[in-house]
Each structure stands twice: as C-alpha cells, then as structure tokens.
Amino acid sequence: MADKTDTPIRRVFSLANVGVGVAGSYLGYALQSAFLDQPARNAKLKATHKRAARRMADEMQTLRGAAMKLGQTLSLQTGTLPDETLAELATLQMSAPPMHPSLVRAQFKQSLGAEPEEIFKHFEPQPFAAASLGQVHHATTRAGEQVAVKIQYPGIRQSLVNDFKMFRTLSKPAQASGHIPKGAIDEVEQQIISETDYQREADNIDFFHKHLAPLRFVQVPQVLRKYSSDKVLTMSLMKGEHLDDFLARRPSQKLRNQLGENLFELFYFQVLEVQALHADPHWGNYLFTKDARIALVDFGCAKYMSKATVSYLRRGFLFPGSTGSPEFARLLEKYYEDEGRELPPATRKALIRFAENFYRKVYPPDAVQDKPFDFGDPQFLKDFLIASKDLFRTKGVLSELIFMVRAEMGMYQTLHRLKARVHTSRIVRKYLN
C-alpha cells in the first residue's frame, strides 16, 4: 500500500476511490438495512462504518500530506465521525510516506542555502518520525546540542489546495448524509494551510515556551532560528515516548494518574490562563516520561482564544447553580449577545443539555464531592460522544464552543487511553479564581 507510486494522476484516482469506496459502503448499508430489524441494523451500521473507515484509512495512507492531515483532523472530530471510524483513522497518526535522503538534502539546501551536513555536526539522513507535512530528523549542532529538524515535503501547500478542491467534490455524499458538516471542510482547510508555514510554528513555540514556564512538568522545545525557515524547523530535542510506546511499558496506575492530572492541568492552564492551546490535544502531540512529565510536540495548529470566550467559559465552568436554571440560560444569552449573535431556543436547549449530561457528571461543581473522575470508564467516552454529536448537529453553536468541545475530545481520548483517575473539578477550580 505504501508503494511510492504517488503522482498527481494517481492522487486523483486515489481520492476518487476514497469517494466511491466510502459512499459505496454506505449505499450498501442503506440497501441492506431495508431488510433488517433494528438491532441487526445497528450492528450492520457499525460494520459499515468500520469498513468505510478502513477503506478511507487505507486510501489516505497512499496519499501524502493533504489527505493525511485531513484524515488526522477528521479523526479528532469524533462527534462528526462514528467512533469506529475514529479508531481506524487513528492509525494514520504517525505515518506518512518518507522523502529519500537526496530529496531531504535538496529541500534543506533550497530553504537554508547549505546542505544539512555543512550546517550540523551530525545529521541523521533517516527520519525518526513522520510529521504529517514532512518528516523529522535527529541532528547535533556544532555546539553539541541535540536537535530535531523538521523538514517539509516540497510543494505541499499547492497540493493541499488541490486536494481540498477534490475532496470537496468527492465528499459530497458524506456531506449530504451529515457525516461531514458543512463548514468543517473550510475550517480544516484554513487551519491546515496555515500549518505549512513553519515560521508561524516557530512563533507559536516561542509563545508557549514563555507562557507555559510556570508548569514545571511541561517541556516546550526551543527554536533554533538560525537553522529554521518557512520549510525547515530546527528545535531542541524533546525527551519522552509516544503514548503507544509509553503504555507498552505497562506504567503503574499511580504514574498514569499523575500523568492524567498533569495533562488535565496543562489543558485548563492553557485555556484559562494562557488563553491558547498548543495543538489539538490528541495523544500524537505529546510525549510522556517516566517521571510524569509531558513534552509538547507539533505547534503547527496552535489556537489562540478570544478573551470574551475565556471569560464566559470561566463563568460557565462549575456553574454553582443548576444548569437548568434561568441564571445559566441568561449567561448563555449574554455570551451570544456579546458575540453579536442570536441564541435560538433549540441551540440554548442543546447547550444546556450538554452541560447537564456531560459537564455535570465529569466536573461535579460541589467542592465537597472531591473524588477523582475515572477516565478509564468506557461509558464516559460513549456518553461524551453522544452528547457532543448532539451538539455538533445543532445549528447556531458558536464556533469557539465547537472548537472547545473538539479540543476536549482529544484530551478525553488521551485520558481514556491512560485510564487515568483525575481530580477534575479541583484542578479547574485552581484556575477559576
């Protein structure tokens, strides 16, 4: 499958196959489901999702950059894709077809004016990780510092733009069936295109390096600007393991709990204090260590939140009264008013429902109930998926809120995989005052 027979023409065929394959799977389901009763139909639908997802993952694996990234981003939107699809798409996370050393050298030289071997004391021609828009190499500077050098696949920007044009056309069936919401593709495209500028990513790294300094358990790399450009990004090497490798060592419950608490604190510190998130909090963007430290990698899609949103989040989190109360409804109305938007009753109901069905359970507002929440509970993730899907399907939900829920999704999935028990409300409370 990863045969490098990738050409523009093949990409067209490949994407067309995704469209046909995926749409075909659903069509097959629709035909069969007419003859099945409800439980059998559900099982059938699950299998269909799985088949469609596997086909999508397979096909996307053969495409570089664009579809890769799109697959990754869609994989975060569990609310919009069934969780079976998500599980399949998650396999896309860390793999992309590689550039051979000569291409790496050409791209590096084109960008920085000299070959990597002329600039670094040592440069490893084989990459140690695939970044979705390129790949990452180990290197040692002349001063002896160990660094990670991220190099972008050439011409990725244009091919992303093209792929999105095609994907728009080919995903019409999925859009029509509501599996991909309307605005989602535009949003993903904008975000992904901006990720192709490594200069911007370098600025993000500097920002988070400065603002996350108070959290002792977090490591943020430092950019070496001298060896960086818009297509090459050189930064200090982060220590730690990806989640899969980390879990393979069977870490103790205590360590997993500690990491969970740290991850959770990192998330709310970013939202409530820094008012920005370094990336989708998907596990692919963190490294974990044995002493419960977290290293952040990939700052390509950092998100900066508006002051207004954060101030309303502060007021809404751990809301002291009932979320069904007129006070809570008024808070929502005021938020929408400040944003210059109207709050339709159906949207208000959906938001209240989400707060009630999900946040209340995971974040008990009562300080006396200071029990850790068990993110290992599979029912919790299902509840969250159902609740968030309900929210995503509702019209008129502010995009900032959708973003927030999506970001939480990434974090909850990571916590779920860690099976961590976390003092949710206690940590949030720390940053509410």
Added chain:
Amino acid sequence: MAAKRGTKTKPVTRNVKPKAAPRKAKASRLKARPSPGGAKTRGRATPSRAANKEAIREKIVKAALSLFQTKGFDATTTKAIARKAGIAEGTVFNYFKSKDDIALHFFEQEVDQAMAAVRDNPRLKKAPLEEKLFALVHAQLEYLAPYENFIGAAMIHALKPSSPLGPFSHRAMELRHRYLRFVEELIEESIPKKQNALGFLAPEVFWIYYMGALLYWLYDTSEGKQHTLAFLDRSLSMGAAMLRQGGRYGR
C-alpha cells in the same frame, strides 16, 4: 517527436555540413594568428600552461554565460564576450569556434559534474534507482539554475536544424549518448536489463522525460521551484516502480 527525428535526420545533416565547413575554416584561420605569440610559452612547464589555458577558457565561459543570461543568447556577440572577459576577441576563437560552441561546452560541463555528483557520492551507492536519478537531475538543474533565462533561449535555439546545440549536431549527440549511457548504468545497477520493463529503450525514454522535466522546471513559478522537487520525486518514483513492475510480470 521521436518519429520526426527519424525521418528528418538525413536532410538535416546534409544541411548542416556545408554551413559548418566554412565556419571551421574561419576558426582555424583565426586560430593560426595568435599561435606565434603562444610559441613563447611553449617552453614553460606544461602543467601551469595547461592550467592557465583552462583558466582563460573558464573566464570566457563565465563571461559568455552572464551575457547570455542578461542580454540574451542571440544578442550576445563574441566581441562583447571578449570585452567582458577582458581579452582580445581573437583569443576567444582560440578556444571556441563560436558562441554555440561555448554554450555546448557549458552543457558538457553541466552533464559531467552531475554524473560525478552521483558517481562520487558514497551515500548514493546503495540508494534506490529513483533516488540516484533524482540526484542526477537535481544536480543538473542546480547547475543550470543561475542561467535560467539562457536555458529557455537555448532550448528554442536548439530547435533550429542547423544549430550545433540541436539534437543533430555530432557533439550534442555525443554528449547525449554519454549521458544516457550513464543513466543506463544506473538503471542496470538496480534492475537487471532483462527484467526492466522497457529494456534497452529505458534510457531513451528517460531522455524524453528529462526534456519534460527541464521544461517543467523552466515554467515552474513556485517559490524556490518547490513544485519541480515534488514533480521529480513523484514522477521518478513512479517511473522506477514501472520499470520494476516489468520484471515482476515477465516479458
């Protein structure tokens, strides 16, 4: 294009000969003139004399290329080249018959350095075919890059049947053969001849591909010619895979 070449070869070569002949005569006449001056140096140690000669040759090529690039190939005279190089016009003819000859010399250098870049790079010894070919073409384009305007003009110029740069001139043909022999060697290192899908045709197909790549590169307006890099990588990967496939299905 290949078909055209086959049918047109004969009349074209006939055309070229009478034109080339007087030019040659002129050149030899010109050559004869400064040789008495050169006789003085004949007594000196040959290596330094050879080095000196080589330095002047390079000076002329450099001056010519910079004029080809800025003023255009057609508008550049040998007189202007001599002035730019700081030598007498006659001296230019000591080294080159014409400005076409200078251009051809440049293309020979281009091909030689690219072949050396692949052959002398120990890192490429065990590299797959697509990487070797990528390194070859990329080294060529890198060498040509400072003279992009001229390359475009030279390609047009080479289409004139009488042009020494064209595919029918003996020297240009010789250069192409040397280049394609090298490509053939690279292919054979990776895929045994009997198993490669195109057999002896593969280098010829590569030549057409190379011309296409050159055009793609010339018209690539992307920043830093990023699209050319991607194009080379993808097309060569596909090409190499196709050659290998031939082996799998047998012939």
